[in-house]
Amino acid sequence: MEKSKVLVVGGTGYIGRKIVKASLEQGHETYVLQRPDIGLDTEKVQMLLSFKKQGAHLVEGSFSDHQSLVDAVKLVDVVICTISGVHFRSHNLMMQLKLVEAIKDAGNVKRFIPSEFGMDPARMGHALEPGRATFDEKMTIRQAIEDANIPHTYISANCFAAYMAGNLSQMGTLFPPRNKVVLYGNGNVKVVYVDEEDVGTYTIKTIDDPRTLNKTIYLRPPENILTQRELIQEWEKLIGKQLEISPISQHDFLSSMKGVDFASQAGMGHFYHIFYEGCLTNFEVGDEEEASKLYPEVQYTHMDEFLKLYV
Template structure:
């Protein structure tokens, strides 16, 4: 069976650039949307040109030009959107509603993967304000996809290693501490840490797989289900030193939200759900979902002790 042709929307972003690379590596004809809104962003333009050198095809389109999106979508079989949904960078989740309209009009798409890649929003109806806005908006996009009867796969990838493992899950740095570390509660709540390149590999694996059609792909490989303390221990073993551990109670953690700006409050709320509530691992994957490492055992996913070695 011929491999699907893929359009990546948001291909110059943090996850998007990895999706483009994985799509090319797995042999798909890969298009990347070149948005007029990039303007004078030289870094993004240069990245697009580097994709072109690797074999990707650039296609013009704009969210302010509906017909350009329809025309782009008509060239492919699968659309993957990776637009940012984190408030401290840029937050464009609801722009996808325009993409949904274009896909619906084009009528040829056999799979749409919207921009999720983190926590399953369908399990976050109880989330704290203001952080719940992320989950509410993703659910709004899901409803639009399903109302339009567009075939889909939702990808929930949990904690990006670059943001949550590299720093031992500290909030104000992206590098691992070498002296002391804040531990959330008792530090024993299980979360899931994933190398971003592995997320991309698993995502591309799904697009021609009937087992993931109209389902959620949960990227939750067993050896990457770790508590914060287990992650810290891996780092301590690598550096040959025990860190000073400062426990932060749930009450004090939530109190720290007071007076923070909006983006920081969103971040604190999400950390609470991950590291105190355990929302990433406190459920069984039901019939509506599949687990990535079970479906694709050929993907040699990165364990976190290996991932952390680059920071030595």
């Protein structure tokens, strides 16, 4: 079967660059949207040029120019959007409504993957404010996609390893502690950690697969379904030392959210749902919805291997 042509919107972003890499590695003709608002960001310009060197096509387009988006979309079969939805960086999820309109007007797209890649927003209607806004916006995008009858796949990638595993799920750092560690509750809630390279690999695997059409696909590699306590134990084995554990109760964690800035409150709310509520693993996923079952050939990175980078 001929491989689909892919347009990545947000290709210079954190997860976008992994998607571009995976698309090229899996042999897809790959286009990356080159937005004029990149301005004088030399790092992003160099990244775009590196994509070009690897065989990707750069295509100009802007969210403020509808026709440019339509023209870009018409070049491909699949559109993957990876623009940021995290409050501590940039939060642009609703811009995707303009992309949905362009896809609708172009009329040629066989699959659209919107920017999600975290918790399944359809299961987060009860989420705490202000972090709930992220899930509500993602559901607004989903509604627009479905109202326009655009073929789609939603990717629930759970916890990015570099943000949530490399630091033993500590807030405010991306490196693992070597002396003291904060434990959420009893630390026994199951969490799903996924290496970002694997997020890219699995995402691209879905785009030509009829089994994933109009479905939510969950990235739950079985060896990476770990409690925070188990993750800490893996790190302790690697460094040959036990950490001093400081548990924080659910009540104290919620109390600590008061008075912090908006972005911190949003992030802490997500941590609450993951580590106290168990929102990533408190429901069953069928084999046809779980990426590692659909694509057993993918040799995904286990978290003990991932943590070795930090020793």
